[in-house]
Amino acid sequence: MKKLFFVSALSLFSVAAFSQDAANKLVVDGFRKDKEKSDKDASDPKSSAKAAFWMDRAKLYENIASQASEVDSSAAKTAYEAYKKVVELDKTKKGEPGKSAKEAENVLNGGEGTNLFNAFVRQGAEKYQAKNLNGALEMFTLAQEINKKDTLASLYGGIAAQQLDKKEEAKTSFEKYAANGGKDPSVYYGLSQLYRGENNFDKAIETLNRGLTQSPNNKDLKAEVVNILLASGKEDQAIKELEALATSDPKNTQNLVNLAILYDNMQRTANDSIKVLKGKMGAGGSATDVIAKNLESEKGKIEVYDGEVKRIGGLIKKQPKNADLKRQLTDVNTKKKESQEAIVKLQADLTAAQNASKGNDVAGMEKQMATLKAKQADASAKAIANYKKVLDVDAANYDALFNLGVYYFNEAVILKGEVDNMNMTEYQQRGKEIEGRVCGKFKKAKPYFEKAIQAKDEAEAKETLTTVNGVLEQFAAKQVACVEEQ
Known part of the structure; x- marks a missing residue:
């Protein structure tokens, strides 16, 4: 600032x-x-x-x-x-x-x-x-x-x-x-900061626009308009402003980096929303299945306890003074009572889960999911395109190099999550194939971190590169072939 x-x-x-x-x-x-x-x-x-x-x-x-x-x-x-x-x-x-x-x-x-x-x-x-x-x-x-x-x-x-x-x-x-x-643009900039400090974003932008009336080509004023739009949560408007700046000044790498970061943030936000929505879409069915399974398990225990009560009762008739048998019968009855109480609670939980599942607007959520996926894909493509535009102008731009590396690194982490959530059968069917793609994305991220370090000796890039190299070594030890996608 x-x-x-x-x-x-x-x-x-x-x-x-x-x-x-x-x-x-x-x-x-x-x-x-x-x-x-x-x-x-x-x-x-x-x-x-x-x-x-x-x-x-x-x-x-x-x-x-x-x-x-x-x-x-x-x-x-x-x-x-x-x-x-x-x-x-x-x-x-x-x-x-x-x-x-x-x-x-x-x-x-x-x-x-x-x-x-x-x-x-x-x-x-x-x-x-x-x-x-x-x-x-x-x-x-x-x-x-x-x-x-x-x-x-x-x-x-x-x-x-x-x-x-x-x-x-x-x-x-x-x-x-x-x-x-x-006419001094610095005054309009400084005045806008005073309004921004009060969270009076509209007045701050109005002040910057008055400054642009006096100095139409001032880059600092234009860039600050974007910053304040972002600070006020007007991301879409900020993107429009940056798109215009990037078009009018295609060699300005900072505008391109900022635009790429905005799209990058947009795709990450969309991806987070997709995760939440997936949870909602699966919550009703998965919760019902788990509760029903636990309910059947408790009912099965009751049958076992009834059998034990009958067996121990028969032995006590033959040995009425056997204190150990009486203790065993007490323990079994206590456990049976606990299972009966658990059954009552699980039945109530099952009813609630079934009702919650009925309340889900499946069609609406599927439509929302499609919209989010389209937004995420579009923002991803634009983020990568703008990072690469930066590198076309300045091949040693640290921000573009590091952020591209992070982009592919995060893709690898998300994909690895699919493998981590697989059961043995699923892993045997397609686990190796997905692991190859995970390895490929880590491998794709690696050169961006290496070039970023050459451009600027920053700890964040060096630490991340160390992590990437460690992961790739683990894949090599497991003899996983890296599959790089375009």
């Missing part, structure tokens, strides 16, 4: 330190003396009651902000407050703004030829470079009040707010930047 940092941009506003020659020192000293006098007069009731005093103070501090920030790093703010004081005090007899008030209002509104806005931006940049982010944010925010159509202060205000993790202030500044026609 990209982050917004515009340190280099802000450095454009860095101001070279005053050279310490005699003339400049006199200027700075003059500003200091004038500042001290103005500060003293500001607390004088007579001076502070006059609009003219506040106008002089406003202009003084504006000049300090523009020419000698070392005298007061927040001079622009003091000038801003002084201009507001002029507006407050300079009224005609009719209560309307006087000449000085109109002049002050023009400055506060960023009128043509005024410099207070620039003074704020300058001092904001200085504070930013001094890592006083809160001070910088205050200056940039006040600058936006002066010039509401500006993009400069809103850009830098958003940056400072974002670095302070003041998300609402950052959004407000960046939104102003966008509303005023700002």
